[in-house]
Amino acid sequence: MTNRLFTVVGLVLLSAQVFAFQAPSGQTPTPAGQAPPGQSEFVPVDQLPPSEQLPAAPLLVAAYAFAWLAVFFYVWTVWRRLNKVEADMRVFERRHGQGREGASGVNRTNPR
Numbered sequence: 001m002t003n004r005l006f007t008v009v010g011l012v013l014l015s016a017q018v019f020a021f022q023a024p025s026g027q028t029p030t031p032a033g034q035a036p037p038g039q040s041e042f043v044p045v046d047q048l049p050p051s052e053q054l055p056a057a058p059l060l061v062a063a064y065a066f067a068w069l070a071v072f073f074y075v076w077t078v079w080r081r082l083n084k085v086e087a088d089m090r091v092f093e094r095r096h097g098q099g100r101e102g103a104s105g106v107n108r109t110n111p112r
Contacts, residue, residue, distance in 0.1 A: 002077065
């Protein structure tokens with residue numbers, strides 16, 4: 001299940017790069033060194049109309065939230081797998097201890 005999840009997430013991340021470099025629909029890509037239509041010079045962000053400004057704070061919070069959720073998910077999966085390994089080790093110790101007592105014929109509870 002986790003392998004499928006990582007495969008899907010990887011494919012989405014790789015395909016996002018392809019779509020990021022495409023020109024918006026209805027526009028043709030501009031040659032290198034030329035400004036896109038409607039933009040002839042640099043305009044500082046504080047001079048843009050409010051409808052064209054994009055505040056960075058929500059994007060930054062979203063990025064950090066995603067990163068922390070990914071870290072917590074990874075730690076949780078490692079914790080679950082470690083608990084399974086510990087349970088398997090306890091079962092193995094129980095089986096291994098029973099096999100030794102029966103094979104040697106020595107009663108380990110009485111030290112004499």
